[in-house]
Amino acid sequence: MAPGTEEKTEAPTPKRRNEARSKGQVARSQDLTAAVLLLSSFVALAALGPGLWRSLAAIMTAALSAENPQRLDNVLPLAGAIAVEIIQRIGLILVVLFLATLASLYVQIGWLITFQPLIPSLSKVSPLAGFKRLFSAKSLMRAASSFLKLLIVGVVAYFTLASSLTAVVYSFSFGFHDIIQIGSALTLDLGFRLGGALLILALIDVAWQRYSHEKELRMTKEEVKDELRSMEGDPQIKRRRRQLQLQLAAQQLQKDVPTADVIVTNPTHLAIAIRYDATEMPAPRVVAKGADYMAIRIRQIAKDHGIPMVERRPLARALYDTVEPGDYIPEKFYRAIAEILAYVYELTGRTPSGVRREVVGA
Numbered sequence: 001m002a003p004g005t006e007e008k009t010e011a012p013t014p015k016r017r018n019e020a021r022s023k024g025q026v027a028r029s030q031d032l033t034a035a036v037l038l039l040s041s042f043v044a045l046a047a048l049g050p051g052l053w054r055s056l057a058a059i060m061t062a063a064l065s066a067e068n069p070q071r072l073d074n075v076l077p078l079a080g081a082i083a084v085e086i087i088q089r090i091g092l093i094l095v096v097l098f099l100a101t102l103a104s105l106y107v108q109i110g111w112l113i114t115f116q117p118l119i120p121s122l123s124k125v126s127p128l129a130g131f132k133r134l135f136s137a138k139s140l141m142r143a144a145s146s147f148l149k150l151l152i153v154g155v156v157a158y159f160t161l162a163s164s165l166t167a168v169v170y171s172f173s174f175g176f177h178d179i180i181q182i183g184s185a186l187t188l189d190l191g192f193r194l195g196g197a198l199l200i201l202a203l204i205d206v207a208w209q210r211y212s213h214e215k216e217l218r219m220t221k222e223e224v225k226d227e228l229r230s231m232e233g234d235p236q237i238k239r240r241r242r243q244l245q246l247q248l249a250a251q252q253l254q255k256d257v258p259t260a261d262v263i264v265t266n267p268t269h270l271a272i273a274i275r276y277d278a279t280e281m282p283a284p285r286v287v288a289k290g291a292d293y294m295a296i297r298i299r300q301i302a303k304d305h306g307i308p309m310v311e312r313r314p315l316a317r318a319l320y321d322t323v324e325p326g327d328y329i330p331e332k333f334y335r336a337i338a339e340i341l342a343y344v345y346e347l348t349g350r351t352p353s354g355v356r357r358e359v360v361g362a
Contacts, residue, residue: 039195042098
């Protein structure tokens with residue numbers, strides 16, 4: 001496969017997702033925000049509209065009533081009262097719409113503030129990039145969605161008006177208040193139906209946007225490897241670091257193991273070097289321990305220095321898991337260690353103080 005043509009078959013890594021999110025590249029449906037905004041506006045009108053109408057009617061009735069001799073001189077106060085009432089009611093409606101917009105965005109992408117999309121980029125003004133976007137799958141999907149929305153809006157509006165055609169025709173013989181009531185009910189009915197239809201389309205668009213966003217974030221196998229390499233470090237550097245660590249550990253073993261009195265083994269996988277000097281220590285101490293390669297190294301050093309090795313599998317595992325080099329042996333192991341040291345002292349002719357005992361008959 002030619003370079004740069006590898007298929008993106010791997011799911012995006014958390015790092016890839018976070019980088020895209022920090023740049024403002026998220027799965028967001030503008031249709032959902034518009035549908036929620038439309039429904040919220042009609043809900044607010046249904047809840048606050050009657051109150052606004054009654055308030056304005058009361059103001060107009062009081063200002064223009066026959067009992068008010070100065071009704072023609074109250075134009076400015078009347079206009080001010082109407083303006084205040086409208087601003088108060090419209091302000092509440094705007095607050096509702098603002099909160100609905102925030103809620104729709106939060107449900108889709110959570111809490112995100114970024115100015116990255118505002119930074120100028122040559123790719124945004126490139127004619128070639130614009131031409132590609134014009135005939136991309138996303139653009140075709142957007143055009144199909146717009147046509148479908150237009151078709152549904154027309155169908156919903158037709159059936160809504162058709163079902164209320166009789167009331168609209170005969171409304172010319174009704175009074176003013178009846179006409180306002182019929183018109184308001186028809187407007188709210190049409191708005192809720194359109195909002196519900198657009199909300200259904202918006203939910204479909206949300207699923208498409210998430211699928212499309214996930215597809216754009218997909219990575220090639222090589223990109224995943226490169227990212228893991230950048231996060232974990234170069235394998236050669238890691239290998240070199242490991243070698244240095246092993247060298248330092250081997251040098252420390254070469255220094256500490258010769259001071260031990262006995263090596264407790266597993267016998268091949270674990271080795272624990274123990275030292276005890278009654279004149280200096282309150283209890284036996286682990287001076288070195290190792291597994292696998294390090295255990296082999298400990299046994300080799302012990303063999304070179306004539307240090308006895310005793311096989312005690314359960315004890316070796318317990319000491320390896322619970323005691324670190326430099327730590328004293330826990331009290332629960334005193335009896336087992338005492339038996340091993342007694343055997344070593346008998347074998348080597350040494351005492352707990354490290355002095356070699358004269359062997360009888362020597």
